[in-house]
Amino acid sequence: MFDNFPENSKVWVYPSSRILNIEDELVIKRHLNEFILGWNAHGLTIKGSYEIYKQNFIVLVADQDYSTVSGCSIDSSVKCIKAIGNELNVDFFNRLLLITEKEGELKRVSFPNLSEESATYVYDTGVSNLSDLRVKFKVSVSEYLISFMVK
Numbered sequence: 001m002f003d004n005f006p007e008n009s010k011v012w013v014y015p016s017s018r019i020l021n022i023e024d025e026l027v028i029k030r031h032l033n034e035f036i037l038g039w040n041a042h043g044l045t046i047k048g049s050y051e052i053y054k055q056n057f058i059v060l061v062a063d064q065d066y067s068t069v070s071g072c073s074i075d076s077s078v079k080c081i082k083a084i085g086n087e088l089n090v091d092f093f094n095r096l097l098l099i100t101e102k103e104g105e106l107k108r109v110s111f112p113n114l115s116e117e118s119a120t121y122v123y124d125t126g127v128s129n130l131s132d133l134r135v136k137f138k139v140s141v142s143e144y145l146i147s148f149m150v151k
Contacts (some may be wrong), residue, residue, distance in 0.1 A: 001051055007131040010069055014058040014081050014092035015099050015125050017108070024088050025052050031087075032058070035080045041073040055101050056106055057123070058084075061130060099123045101138065103126050106125065115145060 001144045032050045039046040045067035085092045098113045100119030119131045128132045
């Protein structure tokens with residue numbers, strides 16, 4: 001994922017409250033293609049991209065070596081994702097709704113119920129750079145729960 005971006009690229013992961021279908025993906029692509037073309041920080045173009053991952057996530061990336069994202073540029077990306085969510089009637093901002101995986105099947109689970117789940121993995125949408133996305137996005141449920149105890 002994002003082979004043309006350096007490891008320190010900034011990443012935002014937006015989990016979908018439901019599985020995204022082909023029509024949803026077309027809407028997302030339309031919005032994000034337009035957004036990426038005009039994405040900037042203090043007049044400087046941001047080299048960005050996105051991916052719709054496993055029909056369940058929007059992953060947005062910005063190359064920090066090319067130009068640094070700012071509060072306003074982050075706000076504009078959030079506004080774009082919110083607009084997509086409103087159009088599709090999808091919540092991309094419910095951080096208590098986790099996406100788990102067991103034997104290749106993805107399932108939505110409420111955070112308070114995670115320890116009761118038989119899922120093998122959980123997707124950690126809190127990753128913030130491309131290096132972590134590649135290594136720490138899909139983690140074991142026990143590793144994920146331990147990380148919350150340590151924080």
